[in-house]
Amino acid sequence: MAAWKLEENIQRDMEKAQESIELYGGHVLKAPNKYEIRTGVVVAARFADKLRRTAFAVFGGIVPREEIVRATSELNKKIYEALISMGVGKLDIVRITVEAAVEGGRLIFGEPKIEWFVPHSEMQKRLEECEKRFAEIRKRIESLLKEIP
Incomplete structure (x- = not known):
C-alpha cells in the first residue's frame, strides 16, 4: 500500500471536492460564515474522506488548506470515537451532519450528528428479541400481582 502523502492527498481531495460540489452539494449555508456540512449516506469506514x-x-x-486538514482531523477523531462507542462497524451505513463556522481564520466544528442505518433484517431480529424480553417481563409482573393479597 502506498504511503500517505499530505500534498498528494490534499490535491486529490480538492479534485474530489469540486466533483462533490457539482454532483451533490453536501452543504447548506445557514448564516454568514455558518454552514452545515453532510457526508450523505456512506460506509462508516469512508466518513473521514x-x-x-x-x-x-x-x-x-x-x-x-492546512487549517482544513487540522480541523477535519480533530473532527474525524471525535466522530471515530463516537462511532466506536456506539458499536458501529466499518461496513455499517451512516450519515454525519455537522455545523461549521469560520472564526478568526480558523475552522470551528460543532457537535456532529451521527445517524446509523441498520438493515431491516437486523431490526427485525432486534424487535423479536425485545418482544421476547417484554413477554418475559409481563409474565413476571403477572406472577407478582397474583402473590399480592
Missing part, C-alpha cells in the same frame, strides 16, 4: 472533501469544497477559498 467524505467530510474532509466536503470541507475542502466549502472552505477551500476561505481558509488555508
Whole structure:
C-alpha cells in the first residue's frame, strides 16, 4: 500500500471536492460564515474522506488548506470515537451532519450528528428479541400481582 502523502492527498481531495460540489452539494449555508456540512449516506469506514472533501469544497477559498486538514482531523477523531462507542462497524451505513463556522481564520466544528442505518433484517431480529424480553417481563409482573393479597 502506498504511503500517505499530505500534498498528494490534499490535491486529490480538492479534485474530489469540486466533483462533490457539482454532483451533490453536501452543504447548506445557514448564516454568514455558518454552514452545515453532510457526508450523505456512506460506509462508516469512508466518513473521514467524505467530510474532509466536503470541507475542502466549502472552505477551500476561505481558509488555508492546512487549517482544513487540522480541523477535519480533530473532527474525524471525535466522530471515530463516537462511532466506536456506539458499536458501529466499518461496513455499517451512516450519515454525519455537522455545523461549521469560520472564526478568526480558523475552522470551528460543532457537535456532529451521527445517524446509523441498520438493515431491516437486523431490526427485525432486534424487535423479536425485545418482544421476547417484554413477554418475559409481563409474565413476571403477572406472577407478582397474583402473590399480592
